[in-house]
Amino acid sequence: MKLSFRWYGKEDAVTLRNIRQIPGMSTIVSAVYDVPVGDVWSRESIADLKRQIENEGMGFEVVESIPVHEDIKLGKRTRDRYIANYCENIRRVAEAGVKCVCYNFMPVFDWTRTELEHVLPDGSTTLAYYQEQVERVDPLKSDNDLTLPGWDASYSREELRQVAAEYQSMTEEGLWENLQYFLERVIPVSVECGINMAIHEDDPCWSIFGLPRIITNEKNLDRFLRLVDVPNNGITLCTGSLGCSGHNDVAAIAAKYAAMGRIHFVHMRNVAVLPRGEGFEERAHLSSCGTLDMYAIMKALYDNRFDGYIRPDHGRMIWGETGRPGYGLYDRALGAVYLNGLWEAIEKGDR
Numbered sequence: 001m002k003l004s005f006r007w008y009g010k011e012d013a014v015t016l017r018n019i020r021q022i023p024g025m026s027t028i029v030s031a032v033y034d035v036p037v038g039d040v041w042s043r044e045s046i047a048d049l050k051r052q053i054e055n056e057g058m059g060f061e062v063v064e065s066i067p068v069h070e071d072i073k074l075g076k077r078t079r080d081r082y083i084a085n086y087c088e089n090i091r092r093v094a095e096a097g098v099k100c101v102c103y104n105f106m107p108v109f110d111w112t113r114t115e116l117e118h119v120l121p122d123g124s125t126t127l128a129y130y131q132e133q134v135e136r137v138d139p140l141k142s143d144n145d146l147t148l149p150g151w152d153a154s155y156s157r158e159e160l161r162q163v164a165a166e167y168q169s170m171t172e173e174g175l176w177e178n179l180q181y182f183l184e185r186v187i188p189v190s191v192e193c194g195i196n197m198a199i200h201e202d203d204p205c206w207s208i209f210g211l212p213r214i215i216t217n218e219k220n221l222d223r224f225l226r227l228v229d230v231p232n233n234g235i236t237l238c239t240g241s242l243g244c245s246g247h248n249d250v251a252a253i254a255a256k257y258a259a260m261g262r263i264h265f266v267h268m269r270n271v272a273v274l275p276r277g278e279g280f281e282e283r284a285h286l287s288s289c290g291t292l293d294m295y296a297i298m299k300a301l302y303d304n305r306f307d308g309y310i311r312p313d314h315g316r317m318i319w320g321e322t323g324r325p326g327y328g329l330y331d332r333a334l335g336a337v338y339l340n341g342l343w344e345a346i347e348k349g350d351r
């Protein structure tokens with residue numbers, strides 16, 4: 001495995017120097033944030049990222065994310081222009097030495113939580129999703145002024161309603177068709193430039209606000225991989241996104257797709273799944289802190305010869321740290337160290 005860490009660029013309170021000091025850290029996961037979704041990234045911005053990362057002795061090999069414009073997901077006529085830009089971005093990051101691109105195909109909302117600072121018994125704070133709170137918020141109702149903390153701040157309230165309204169007639173099958181259209185154009189370019197494309201599962205892995213979500217379980221991942229059946233069309237295995245539903249056996253999923261060579265990137269984090277469909281809370285990485293067996297997942301990857309990138313996913317806020325929810329330094333660094341330990345033990349146990 002290649003240990004990696006997400007960095008939000010110069011504006012990130014966590015510095016590259018901080019990250020470099022985490023044992024075994026080799027790769028930075030980042031993106032260009034200075035242009036709107038759908039535009040072409042400048043070569044200068046990409047080169048600038050690369051230079052900063054390499055100056056700290058690490059490599060820039062994973063992009064998370066090149067975001068997919070809503071017009072592509074909606075299948076609008078304007079999508080061809082955005083797909084052309086997407087392909088151009090793939091070529092440009094490949095020229096800079098990037099090997100893997102993470103993206104998602106979730107309508108309107110990326111990851112969604114109802115609380116960003118839920119206090120755990122030990123005084124740390126974490127991200128949580130309570131179904132009952134989600135049900136009280138409907139972005140399509142004009143008289144509803146409730147909001148959720150994870151929402152994309154780049155949309156005004158009205159724009160959010162408009163874009164969500166455009167999905168009212170979109171079915172899951174429609175979204176599958178639009179995903180296929182996108183992949184048929186983008187994957188050949190990624191093959192040409194040696195980039196592994198890694199779709200991120202929907203988080204949480206079920207429909208919210210009546211919007212379709214399709215990258216949610218093993219059956220749908222099978223269907224996804226068959227849409228364009230080449231190794232470059234792969235997945236980001238996000239343990240927390242799949243694992244927040246008790247129906248997904250994450251270790252079995254990890255084993256299956258690693259054996260097929262279709263997992264290019266892994267987000268490792270633990271969640272506590274609440275009873276009776278009440279939602280979930282993010283927890284420290286250690287297996288005993290949540291529902292997921294992190295050892296079993298790492299072992300499944302190792303046993304099936306996974307050799308891609310892994311990063312510790314969301315951390316809690318601990319030791320008084322404040323900052324971007326889920327993306328502080330301390331708890332993610334503890335996560336990285338734990339992943340190193342698991343991997344070393346599994347590897348040496350195998351000799």
Ligand code: DNO
Nearest residue numbers: 064065102103104110111200
């Ligand atoms: C959340 C992340 C996601 C992820 C995108 C990939 O913390 O895991 O926002 O980056 O879904 O496109």
